[in-house]
Amino acid sequence: xxxxxxxxxxxxxxxxxxxxxxxxxxxxxxxxxxxxxxxxxxxxxxxxxxxxxxxxxxxxxxxxxxxxxxxxxxxxxxxxxxxxxxxxxxxxxxxxxxxxxxxxxxxxxxxxxxxxxxxxxxxxxxxxxxxxxxxxxxxxxxxxxxxxxxxxxxxxxxxxxxxxxxxxxxxxxxxxxxxxxxxxxxxxxxxxxxxxxxxxxxxxxxxxxxxxxxxxxxxxxxxxxxxxxxxxxxxxxxxxxxxxxxxxxxxxxxxxxxxxxxxxxxxxxxxxxxxxxxxxxxxxxxxxxxxxxxxxxxx
Numbered sequence: 001x002x003x004x005x006x007x008x009x010x011x012x013x014x015x016x017x018x019x020x021x022x023x024x025x026x027x028x029x030x031x032x033x034x035x036x037x038x039x040x041x042x043x044x045x046x047x048x049x050x051x052x053x054x055x056x057x058x059x060x061x062x063x064x065x066x067x068x069x070x071x072x073x074x075x076x077x078x079x080x081x082x083x084x085x086x087x088x089x090x091x092x093x094x095x096x097x098x099x100x101x102x103x104x105x106x107x108x109x110x111x112x113x114x115x116x117x118x119x120x121x122x123x124x125x126x127x128x129x130x131x132x133x134x135x136x137x138x139x140x141x142x143x144x145x146x147x148x149x150x151x152x153x154x155x156x157x158x159x160x161x162x163x164x165x166x167x168x169x170x171x172x173x174x175x176x177x178x179x180x181x182x183x184x185x186x187x188x189x190x191x192x193x194x195x196x197x198x199x200x201x202x203x204x205x206x207x208x209x210x211x212x213x214x215x216x217x218x219x220x221x222x223x224x225x226x227x228x229x230x231x232x233x234x235x236x237x238x239x240x241x242x243x244x245x246x247x248x249x250x251x252x253x254x255x256x257x258x259x260x261x262x263x264x265x266x267x268x269x270x271x272x273x274x275x276x277x278x279x280x281x282x283x284x285x286x287x288x289x290x291x292x293x294x295x296x297x298x299x
Contacts, residue, residue, distance in 0.1 A: 002141030007260040013148045013217070015256020016155035020210035021233035022240070022248040023162060024203030030179045030243035031199045032095060037106040038086060039207060040230015041113035042079055044223065046208025047215040048117055050075035051126050064131060068216075075208040083204025084197055091200075092193070110227070117223040125222045128215040151213055158206060159249045165202075166245060175199065179243070232259075235279040241289030250290065 021043050028036045053071030060067070090109050094102040136145035166172035178185045178195050186192050214229075215221050232255055240251025255275055262274040282289060 003264065005140070005142045007264045008257065009142060009144055009148060010264075011257035011260030012152050012253060013256070014259060015236075015253035016151050017210050017214050017229065017252075018233045018236045018255050019249045019252025020155055020158065020206050020213075021229060022237040022252045023159065023245060024207050025234055025237040026240075026242050026244060026248040027162075027199050027203050029237070031175060031196060032091075033099070034091065034102055035106065035234070036091075036203075037103075037230065037234075038109035038113060039203060040228075040233060041110050041226040042083055042204050043207040043211045043214075043229060043233075044221070044226025045082060045113060045117060045211070046075045046079040046204075047211030047221045047225065048121060048126070048223075049078045049208070050212035050215055051128055051221060054129055058129070068131065072209065072212050075212050076205045079208035079211075080201045080205045083200040083207075087197055087200040092196070095196075110230075114223055114227065121223065123223065125220045128219045128221070130219060132216050147217060151217060154209075154213070156249070158209065159245065162202065162206070163245050171195070171198065232275055235275055237289075238279060239282050239289055241291040244289070244291045247289055247291035 021040060024039045024042070025036065028034050028039070050071045053074040054067065057067045057070060062070075086109055090105050091102060094105055132147040134145050134147070136143065136148070138144075166175060174185070174190045175195050175198070177188070178190060178192060182192055211221075211226075214225075233252065236251035236255040237248050238251070239254060240247030240249070242248075255278070258274055258278060259271045262268075262271045266274075
């Protein structure tokens with residue numbers, strides 16, 4: 001039984017990373033009905049910028065907490081700016097174009113980000129400093145580290161903050177109105193372009209946070225990490241109901257648990273089969289996901 005709960009702890013930790021990235025997918029889709037396949041690569045870019053910040057500050061003789069904070073803020077700022085740039089140059093000119101055009105553009109942006117990082121940092125792995133210790137406690141045979149608790153708590157806090165922003169602020173209300181009908185929102189005086197930019201900014205910042213946390217936890221990053229995690233985070237968004245913020249968080253946790261149980265009880269080589277099998281099953285049985293609502297397409 002202790003193995004079962006150990007897999008739960010590991011699944012919650014991994015699922016927290018998926019959930020943060022899935023929030024970006026679900027926000028962009030909820031606003032402009034775009035599956036932003038480049039979003040996983042923003043997660044990867046955030047991880048590399050955080051690593052760069054830590055390497056630059058390694059010899060600065062600053063307190064460790066301050067170094068981590070500076071690296072995290074740098075990753076959030078740079079990745080957020082990159083998300084805004086992508087929206088402005090790649091997506092905005094195609095918002096009125098056929099969906100296939102913007103989808104192909106998203107795949108192109110993904111490849112551009114991957115190869116850009118490959119040219120700058122190379123194909124090898126980069127190693128984060130081992131700043132997160134594996135200290136923790138044992139509960140009925142289950143090993144729980146303080147790093148795992150911090151990751152799960154931070155992810156839940158960010159999700160709750162985003163949910164509060166969307167549902168209890170003026171800008172959040174405008175974003176929800178925009179998600180329902182862009183033309184009507186524009187007629188009501190809502191700055192549609194600025195809200196779309198804000199959506200990309202928030203999603204990119206969350207992806208950067210997830211990238212830095214994963215780098216600190218697993219210590220190794222590479223240029224291809226965003227593609228694989230992005231697909232799993234997209235699966236999490238679909239499972240929870242893409243366009244639904246709590247659904248994205250729940251979907252990320254469920255995918256993390258499924259991956260942990262699959263690796264623990266069967267084999268780690270079959271985890272992709274389990275994860276993407278769930279994606280196929282959800283699309284066939286309940287395309288709107290666990291918490292999603294059916295959306296009426298407007299022509």
